[in-house]
Amino acid sequence: MEKPIYVLGHRNPDTDSICAAIGYAFLKKQLGANAIPARAGKINPETRFVLDYFQVPDPLLVHDLFPSLDDVTLLQTPTVTPEDTVRSVGKLLVENRKLKSVPVVNNQNQVVGIITSSDLARHWYNEVLLREQERADVSCGVILNEIVAHVMTKDVVGFKLGDLLSDVKAKMLSAQFVSYPVTDRGRYLGMIDRGMMLEPSRQAVILVDHNERSQAVEGIDEAKILEIIDHHRLGGLTTGSPIFIRQEPVGSTSTIVANLAWHRGVTLTPAVAGILFSAIVSDTLYFKSPTTTLFDRDTAERLAKLAGITDPEQLAMEILRHGSLLTTLSLSDLVRIDIKEFEFQDLKLSVGQVNSMDRQQVLQMLPQLKGALEKFRSQEGYNLSLLMVTDILAGSTDLVAAGEPQAVLRSAFGEPADPEHFYLPGVLSRKKQIIPPLMEALKNR
Numbered sequence: 001m002e003k004p005i006y007v008l009g010h011r012n013p014d015t016d017s018i019c020a021a022i023g024y025a026f027l028k029k030q031l032g033a034n035a036i037p038a039r040a041g042k043i044n045p046e047t048r049f050v051l052d053y054f055q056v057p058d059p060l061l062v063h064d065l066f067p068s069l070d071d072v073t074l075l076q077t078p079t080v081t082p083e084d085t086v087r088s089v090g091k092l093l094v095e096n097r098k099l100k101s102v103p104v105v106n107n108q109n110q111v112v113g114i115i116t117s118s119d120l121a122r123h124w125y126n127e128v129l130l131r132e133q134e135r136a137d138v139s140c141g142v143i144l145n146e147i148v149a150h151v152m153t154k155d156v157v158g159f160k161l162g163d164l165l166s167d168v169k170a171k172m173l174s175a176q177f178v179s180y181p182v183t184d185r186g187r188y189l190g191m192i193d194r195g196m197m198l199e200p201s202r203q204a205v206i207l208v209d210h211n212e213r214s215q216a217v218e219g220i221d222e223a224k225i226l227e228i229i230d231h232h233r234l235g236g237l238t239t240g241s242p243i244f245i246r247q248e249p250v251g252s253t254s255t256i257v258a259n260l261a262w263h264r265g266v267t268l269t270p271a272v273a274g275i276l277f278s279a280i281v282s283d284t285l286y287f288k289s290p291t292t293t294l295f296d297r298d299t300a301e302r303l304a305k306l307a308g309i310t311d312p313e314q315l316a317m318e319i320l321r322h323g324s325l326l327t328t329l330s331l332s333d334l335v336r337i338d339i340k341e342f343e344f345q346d347l348k349l350s351v352g353q354v355n356s357m358d359r360q361q362v363l364q365m366l367p368q369l370k371g372a373l374e375k376f377r378s379q380e381g382y383n384l385s386l387l388m389v390t391d392i393l394a395g396s397t398d399l400v401a402a403g404e405p406q407a408v409l410r411s412a413f414g415e416p417a418d419p420e421h422f423y424l425p426g427v428l429s430r431k432k433q434i435i436p437p438l439m440e441a442l443k444n445r
């Protein structure tokens, strides 16, 4: 069967990224596409709660999209066993003129050797020579009835199914054989030839909830992007062919996904409606974020009904409580959990965000947060790392900063409350209230 299309959210996935992927894969599947939901990283505690609550399985974890041997159609060549005779190998080589070598497999389908046409020629020559010296009868029958085990090369250069194509090519260059067996968990699958490595089939992907290379899974340039469904700024990915894009300035990608489903006449299951509702709650902080639109509210209301949620507000608060990780995560996890990476000219920036429901606690933790953020920044090689600690109930953000240039932060966010710390009342949204002034200040620096 053809490889499925991955519907994939951004790295350091949040609830919207995971749920929009599940929802859109569901929609595509209903419309006949072979699409499956995927994720580019660990499931965070908030998303864990949502998926468990609605009993929806985790999307497939995708580490990278670099082409591997899985993306290549292997040659299905005949095999022989060690007990077969040289005669049977010769017969195969005569019948299949393109065949240059035959893998030798045991009764558990494990590759134990390989026998090439030059192995046969060498064997033949040696045997004839030996018999001539012994002045014995040069009988072809004796030579042909020799068993494969005595003639084959036991030192097989082969590959495993998950091997990256770039590694395979390098190994082929140094090994200099014509064909190589490929195995999966020790079992023989097929052969690859030097000549067939040039055109791997690219993994087809649909990106949801992001459109920037720096936020996408590794190897995105090697993949084939079919569609983008998103609600962020355009971030400069380019494609080889025309693609379908749905980009709307609404509160969550899941809002777009739900409406695409209704627009196309696809009925959402209660579980899918439930996780899409949860994702809207998460991304809009239950409609408190300035990214929220009427469209998000209407969509969430309709989804809540479809999902049979009796008290949407109560569930929303429970979801957000699972997302406030200040006391449940270690400091080093806290500064990494929800990172978006941006590049501006020669600068590499990261902006993380964690939610809290208690600002006093945040203020007490500030010194430790600053230390952990600076450690993260220098380890990961960012010029500037910001961490938004957003108090959902009060509707404010304490912005912690590490690195340079600090002057840019003053022009973007005003005077700091204390060094490396800005208090920003009314600020809840990274994409709408932090990134635009930051980019503006960087431009004018």
Ligand SMILES: [Mn+2]
Binding pocket: 016, 017, 209, 231, 251, 252, 253, 283
């Ligand atoms: Mn989102």
